[in-house]
Amino acid sequence: MKILRRKADLRAVTRSWRSAGETIGVVPTMGALHAGHLSLVEAACARADRVIVTLFVNPRQFNSPEDLAKYPRTEESDAEKLAPFAVDVLYIPEPEEIYPEGFATTVSVAGVSEGLCGAARPGHFDGVATVVTKLLLQSDADFAFFGEKDYQQLQVVRRLAVDLDIPVEIVGCPTVREEDGLAMSSRNQRLGPKGRAAAPAMRAALEEAAHALVGGASAEGALDIARQALTAAGYEQIDYLELRADPGLLPVSTLDGPARLFAAAWMDGVRLIDNLPVAAA
Known part of the structure; x- marks a missing residue:
């Protein structure tokens, strides 16, 4: 598994896969991986010839600076958890690779983003839609895997992929739970x-x-x-x-x-x- 931090390096790799006629799956994450994330990775490995896992704690989807600061950063242990899987690339972009100087574009999805978490966390889904759009384009994926626990997010991503003509299939995967029923998070x-x-x-x-x-x-x-x-x-x-x-x-x-x-x-x-x-x- 290669660890890449620059989109230029990622695109060089995906171009070689495309030249070989291979399909690409991507699993976007913010790290702190658990069994729920790994179930998405497993699904990606079963579906695509090549698999990219992304790790980026996206500041634009947090409503509270305190919540952003508290979010766990566990890059080393995340890489260890991915080792048993056939993951080709762990993409850990630096912030400037996602939001370079002068970045001024926001992707906003109406309809399915309204109410629920959209009402409780104003601007959250704009941040999600923007970063996911970037990651789908940077990874050039055929398939992207998201958990149904964040079901509203899943529908937002499906909508943006259709509306923006991004040629990727958004695959929803079942919620993984602890033995006592709590959704893994x-x-x-x-x-x-x-x-x-x-x-x-x-x-x-x-x-x-x-x-x-x-x-x-x-x-x-x-x-x-x-x-x-x-x-x-x-x-x-x-x-x-x-x-x-x-x-x-x-x-x-x-x-x-x-x-x-x-x-x-x-x-x-x-x-x-x-x-x-x-x-x-």
């Missing part, structure tokens, strides 16, 4: 012991709400019970708990087609998110 390591023990209540609350909806309960009633469950478990603040159409992510009040439940709430000062598909009976 780099943020989980910031939870204290009590918070970590209580955090799986988010998944349980979503499952209970999904069961109620399929059984004929109203969205308002099912979501109210889920809110009570999160509060009782010790979640300090609920940013949102909503039922949205899938994949358009428009708000819905009744379960009359494919939909997803979405939740974001704070535990131990850490913002956790999750989602769960719900299908009408």
Whole structure:
């Protein structure tokens, strides 16, 4: 596995792969890799001839300088975790490779970015869309792999790839969970012991709400019970708990087609998110 830090070096490598007729898969990450990320890497290795993993902590998608400062930087251990996989390149660009002096362009995706994390974190998805666009173009990938845990992000990326005519297939991969049901996230390591023990209540609350909806309960009633469950478990603040159409992510009040439940709430000062598909009976 080569470690590259300049886009010119990355493009030289991808040009040679293209000349050989090989397909390219990319897994964009911000590092602090865990089993969820590695499942994306495994999917990429199974699908593409060549695989690039990117590691870039993108400042433009953080709403808080404090949150950005706290985000773990674990480049050495990340490289070690990738060693067992058939990864060809670990691309760790310097900030100026992504945002050179004079950079003045922002990619903004309407519709699917609105509400949910888009409302709770203003500007977040502009930062995500901009950096992902850059990474897709720099990697020249045929396939790009994203986890369904960040389902709204996945839909934003799919939309920008279509709208900007980027010739890449966006592949969504299932959420990887801890044994107790908590969705894997780099943020989980910031939870204290009590918070970590209580955090799986988010998944349980979503499952209970999904069961109620399929059984004929109203969205308002099912979501109210889920809110009570999160509060009782010790979640300090609920940013949102909503039922949205899938994949358009428009708000819905009744379960009359494919939909997803979405939740974001704070535990131990850490913002956790999750989602769960719900299908009408």
